[in-house]
Amino acid sequence: MSRTDVGETLREMWETRPARPRDDRQVAGVAAGIARRYDIDPVLVRVGFVVAAFSGIGAALYIAGWILLPDEPAGPADPRANRPRKWLVVALAIAAAVTMGSVFGGNGPDWILPLLVVAALLYLLHRSRGDRGQRAAEAPTVAAPMAAAGPPLVGEPTGAAGSTEPPVNPPAWDPLGAAPFAWDLPEPSPPPAEPPPRRLPVTPVTLGLALIVGSATAVIMMLGGMLTLANLAVLCGVVLAVLGAGLVVGAFLRTGRGLIPFALLLGSLTWAIVAAPVDRWEGDGYGELVAAPTTVAALQASYERGAGEIDLDLRNLDLTVPPDGNTSPVRTRISMGAGDVTVRVPSTADVTLTAQAGFGDVRFGAREDDGPDAHVQVINDLGTDGVRSGRPLVIDIDAGLADVEVRRG
Template sequence: MSRTDVQDTLREMWETRPARPRNDRQVAGVAAAIARRYDIDPVLVRVGFVVAAFSGIGAALYIAGWILLPEEPAVPGAPAKARNPHGLILIGLGIAAVITLGTVFGGNGPDFVLPLIAVACLLYLLHRSRGVRGHQSQAGATAPPVAGQAPAAGTPGAPSAAATSTGTAAGSDPLTVPTSTATPPAWDPLGAAPFAWDLPEPSAPPPPPPPRKLPVTSVTLGLALLAGGITAVIMLLAGTLTLANLPVVLGVLLAVIGTGLVFGAFVRAGRGLIPFALILSALTWGAVSAPLDRWQSHGMGDLHAAPTALAQLQPTYQRTAGDVELDLRNLDLAVVPGGNSEAVRTSVSVGAGDVDIWVPPNADVTFTGEAGLGDVQFGDQMQSGPGSQVKVVNDLGADGVASGRPLVINAEIGAGNVEVHRG
């Protein structure tokens, strides 16, 4: 594939971009437009946007499609108006986009390069494989009639049988059967009984019943419960069924429901699985981002600690929910000749809350901070968003000289902010 082929394909993708429909849409019609353009089920496209949302780019991609794809023109005299997007959906989409952009500019920009490249490659391959199908179906739906072909009976522009036979019968011999030049009706294609053409058309047979859809939703939910129960029993027998391993069970449920969604997209069924997939995706993402092992029973409420001697320093400060303030500025970290020069270690673990740690201005500090949902900051180093992590090795402080006993601090938090202050 040459560079010219790629440029031609990209140009064709832009020139044949679909219009967002006014009906049959959930928010702004972006997923429905893409599905119509490439002749696929819109559920599959919506699932793709949901998956992209958990990688941090879904909301931004949807808003970009909203802006770049034109809206379908209104049909004159159409009785039904387009359903406007719900206000709460618009607000939520905007908030998600703001959070996405804030995370990108907060230091996690490279994490979004691979998802963007993956989405671009999928769109390119989709256009290469199915770009002609959707375009031809749209063109055929609005194709004008062939020149020279008479319009069918009952269509606009076709003369009525009664009017034509009346016009030709005027001035003719009343004893002879009038010869009509009108188009024969469908029930008399050979024109053998023109005298009865003014009779009404026979009633058409009732349309066949729509094909019965496969019970994808109910079957998938049953298989998901069965798979989740079997996984929980196996983990219980193995002694590994704990809160920390709950994401494993949630992942099994989500995998089964995701498989059902993909299968349902090809058989035009299973749309009832979308709410369950969204709820399970949010729970799984939250359990992975903020591990539940940090939410053990370690007390509730705020914790303030300011040890003045090394013997008062606890190896671990823990809270299930609440703020922790640890002031280490009064510790004596000096090393006397022949004295102990080993590192002084402590850690902080919080389920939900904020952690503030103060260290001496000249202390040699090694710090590791992790936040499932929140910010981690040490001096001018900061990480924001899910899975934030900051690691500082042997920061010498304001004097820039290695002196005294090193201070090693490890801080882990499920949801909240971690910040280390000097001085």
């Protein structure tokens, strides 16, 4: 494929871009317009926007379509455009604000790749179905010829009082007016309507395949010793791939909408497992863990909780260099599945911190990060005195669904 072909396709995509219809709108008709242009189920397009929202660009793409796609012109007999649902507009505005915050917050690589994927999918869709969805020109309506007035038939009453005059216009069964003597006969009954075509059972078949494929994947992982909480996202991803394939097939066959709740539920669960891996919940017990060691020997190498709270007070930890001159770093690690982590360090200690949470909030002084994959990394923070003194303190915090705070003093 040459560069000229790509340019021609892009130009054609712009010139034949869809108009947003006045009916079948949920918000602004962007998904419905794209679906009608390429003759696919609008539910598939709406699901695509929802999936893109998980990558942070779905709301921005919808707003771009709202701006770039023209509104369908209204005719004198056309109904008024459906007004967008207020709660959907509010949700779209909130999602767009979050998207813009992530874009201008320095997370460029996190949204550039999904944007390129969406652009490639639209390009391939136009290449394969660009000739679909065009409005066919309406065939002109040909009026039936009028029968010429002729002499009355023998025995037919002509103009007498109480006489029955034949119809002026020919009936539908005689458009050419060849049998005016029978125009007063009743219209023949229309042929029975054909039953609607039977839709393929995409929803039950896909759910059955998802159950079979998921069970087979679980058995294979179990036999290979890989069926662990850490690999639970892989199993969910396999089942989600089957549901996604069923949605794509159902979109072209105009069926399979029953898969949408299952796909959204499993997609949200998979995203939550990836954002906050459940293997971090396998800590040492649950509940509150409070520790305040004062010597390096009393400081444990790790503090773990599956769920609960960890409060580690290191303000009185002796970090002075011992007589033997040992200046090696003092290390500790904290693991939390779900809950709160609070660490207090001496105000003058030299701190190196690596803290991350699958989903939550991570803070150290003025440094803060929140949301999915929140992390803060600090190397050789010298504290309030601004000079290197004593043994450095190295803290590694790994959390799932948690709020993490490290503060001085």
